[in-house]
Amino acid sequence: MSYALANNKSAGKSKDRSKEQAPESIQAPTNRAPVLSDSIMVSNNERMASRLSAFVKSKQTHGIAVGTLSLCAGILLWHLATLYNFNFFINFENIPSPLKVADAFIDHLAKPVFYTHIFVSIRRILIAYGMAVLLGVLIGLAVGRSRLARAAVLPYIEVVRPIPAVAWIPLAILMWPTEESSIIYITFLGALFPIILNTIHGVEQTPEVMIRAALSLGANKLQVFWHVVLPAALPSIATGLAIGMGVSWFSLLAGEIISGQYGIGYFTWDAYSLINYPDIVVGMLVIGGLGTLSTYLIKVITRPALRWKELQR
Amino acid sequence: MQKHHQDSKTRGHVCIDSVGVSFGQGSDRNIAVHETSLDIKPGEFVCMLGPSGCGKSTLLNCVAGYVKPTMGKVLLDDKAISGPGPDRGMVFQQYSLLPWKTVLENIAIGPRLAGHSAAECHSIARTFLAMIGLSKMEKRYPGELSGGMQQRVGIARALANYPSVLLMDEPFGALDAQTRLMMQESLLEIWSEFGTTVLFVTHDVDEAIFLADRILIMSASPGTVIADLKVDLERPRRSEMATAELFISLKRNCLKYIRAESMKAFEQRECEE
Numbered sequence: 001m002s003y004a005l006a007n008n009k010s011a012g013k014s015k016d017r018s019k020e021q022a023p024e025s026i027q028a029p030t031n032r033a034p035v036l037s038d039s040i041m042v043s044n045n046e047r048m049a050s051r052l053s054a055f056v057k058s059k060q061t062h063g064i065a066v067g068t069l070s071l072c073a074g075i076l077l078w079h080l081a082t083l084y085n086f087n088f089f090i091n092f093e094n095i096p097s098p099l100k101v102a103d104a105f106i107d108h109l110a111k112p113v114f115y116t117h118i119f120v121s122i123r124r125i126l127i128a129y130g131m132a133v134l135l136g137v138l139i140g141l142a143v144g145r146s147r148l149a150r151a152a153v154l155p156y157i158e159v160v161r162p163i164p165a166v167a168w169i170p171l172a173i174l175m176w177p178t179e180e181s182s183i184i185y186i187t188f189l190g191a192l193f194p195i196i197l198n199t200i201h202g203v204e205q206t207p208e209v210m211i212r213a214a215l216s217l218g219a220n221k222l223q224v225f226w227h228v229v230l231p232a233a234l235p236s237i238a239t240g241l242a243i244g245m246g247v248s249w250f251s252l253l254a255g256e257i258i259s260g261q262y263g264i265g266y267f268t269w270d271a272y273s274l275i276n277y278p279d280i281v282v283g284m285l286v287i288g289g290l291g292t293l294s295t296y297l298i299k300v301i302t303r304p305a306l307r308w309k310e311l312q313r
Numbered sequence: 314m315q316k317h318h319q320d321s322k323t324r325g326h327v328c329i330d331s332v333g334v335s336f337g338q339g340s341d342r343n344i345a346v347h348e349t350s351l352d353i354k355p356g357e358f359v360c361m362l363g364p365s366g367c368g369k370s371t372l373l374n375c376v377a378g379y380v381k382p383t384m385g386k387v388l389l390d391d392k393a394i395s396g397p398g399p400d401r402g403m404v405f406q407q408y409s410l411l412p413w414k415t416v417l418e419n420i421a422i423g424p425r426l427a428g429h430s431a432a433e434c435h436s437i438a439r440t441f442l443a444m445i446g447l448s449k450m451e452k453r454y455p456g457e458l459s460g461g462m463q464q465r466v467g468i469a470r471a472l473a474n475y476p477s478v479l480l481m482d483e484p485f486g487a488l489d490a491q492t493r494l495m496m497q498e499s500l501l502e503i504w505s506e507f508g509t510t511v512l513f514v515t516h517d518v519d520e521a522i523f524l525a526d527r528i529l530i531m532s533a534s535p536g537t538v539i540a541d542l543k544v545d546l547e548r549p550r551r552s553e554m555a556t557a558e559l560f561i562s563l564k565r566n567c568l569k570y571i572r573a574e575s576m577k578a579f580e581q582r583e584c585e586e
Binding site: 207213214216217231309 | 396402405407411412422457
């Protein structure tokens with residue numbers, strides 16, 4: 001039985017695949033009890049093979065393969081461009097090669113201060129993003145549902161939204177008591193607007209007929225909001241949360257120009273002022289990697305709330 | 314359910330008292346429903362039949378409470394209607410199920426909003442789910458269901474509140490012809506069990522005759538009731554009745570009114586352009 005369990009688990013990723021296999025794996029041990037270990041070996045091998053071929057054939061795998069190849073090709077081109085000092089309009093003469101960057105990265109992995117940089121940045125993101133989610137969703141819901149809130153808040157959103165994070169640096173330093181709070185403020189602003197705008201959009205998309213249905217089932221305004229408007233807006237809010245996470249990393253880098261000590265953005269700027277080119281690229285790639293990872297996490301976290309959407313035909 | 318059968322003899326008296334509805338102001342003023350008075354008996358199945366844009370849905374929405382009449386009032390069991398409420402179950406043409414709730418949860422919304430416990434809500438919802446023959450679907454989401462199934466769930470959801478009146482706004486309009494026939498039959502089955510008053514809006518003459526005790530034909534503009542026909546076909550209705558003499562003569566009668574109205578509406582539109 002434990003064998004069947006393990007097998008199901010390993011097939012777990014795709015639902016229908018595990019369904020297909022369930023009866024087989026239960027039968028196998030009972031049918032060929034005397035040569036149990038043998039039969040497991042055989043069926044496991046067969047299964048591995050069929051799974052492998054299914055894996056290779058699946059569209060998702062195809063996409064991953066192409067993506068990986070494309071990335072490798074990009075790194076190869078970068079390597080060749082630095083190797084032959086490519087210089088035609090774009091100049092690669094002073095650009096560190098991928099190998100040098102990898103060396104620098106591995107060096108940093110051994111230094112505790114590198115982790116401090118990353119930790120400090122992640123903490124800033126968590127605080128700023130958390131506040132942006134809370135405020136952004138609340139403001140978005142209010143603006144989406146109330147004409148008064150819309151008239152009062154929308155002009156601010158329109159005017160403040162196009163201002164880039166870097167432009168906020170002087171004012172942020174003047175306004176906030178500590179460097180830390182200035183950086184968090186700038187990061188917060190970056191995440192705030194995509195979340196507000198997508199929440200508004202989601203609320204506005206709520207089908208009128210569903211609101212009417214809820215009303216005639218006995219819902220009051222608050223219940224309509226809770227049972228209809230909020231869930232209807234969730235897919236759009238989730239999009240806003242993912243975009244907001246990306247933009248917050250973007251703004252964090254601008255904010256960390258202020259900082260004199262830690263943060264992955266500071267690390268990158270510091271490398272620039274020390275003319276340490278490989279470290280600049282290390283910093284850039286770490287930001288890119290963390291941004292991608294955190295956006296992916298947001299998508300994974302919000303997915304259960306959107307399950308009903310995937311089932312629609 | 315037995316109890317409600319008793320109730321239905323006394324509950325569900327709809328009185329539309331000189332109701333008029335107009336939208337817009339001044340020169341843009343558009344009269345959707347001209348002064349109309351109607352009296353619908355408890356347990357009666359009434360179809361409102363008319364060309365599109367004749368204000369039949371607007372009149373229904375007055376009973377539902379979504380539209381406030383510009384003049385007159387609507388009474389349900391002698392109480393004036395001031396807004397939407399659970400005493401009037403609504404079934405829409407578009408699918409109005411909440412797609413993020415399972416089928417069971419959708420049917421349970423009404424009882425839940427009425428303050429029943431979760432266990433009670435589920436047991437009520439399961440009763441109705443069994444009635445519409447979709448017990449196996451309770452954990453599915455609306456998006457996984459066919460159009461006909463979704464509408465059946467919509468009817469069950471409206472009935473789960475044990476409303477005095479069931480208001481249906483072209484509920485089968487978006488379904489294909491075969492499914493529509495099936496839905497009409499199962500609606501009549503459900504209705505015979507509950508005996509709720511039904512106000513059913515349609516532009517399909519056959520549908521109106523097949524379902525109704527009484528057909529109200531509405532004119533295009535101004536929107537008002539121009540004919541009130543009694544349908545004396547025996548119940549239970551069967552699809553073969555569509556060829557019965559009475560059915561055909563009723564149909565001829567309805568079509569005569571409707572054709573005249575459609576022509577009038579068409580000519581008016583031509584003139585305006």
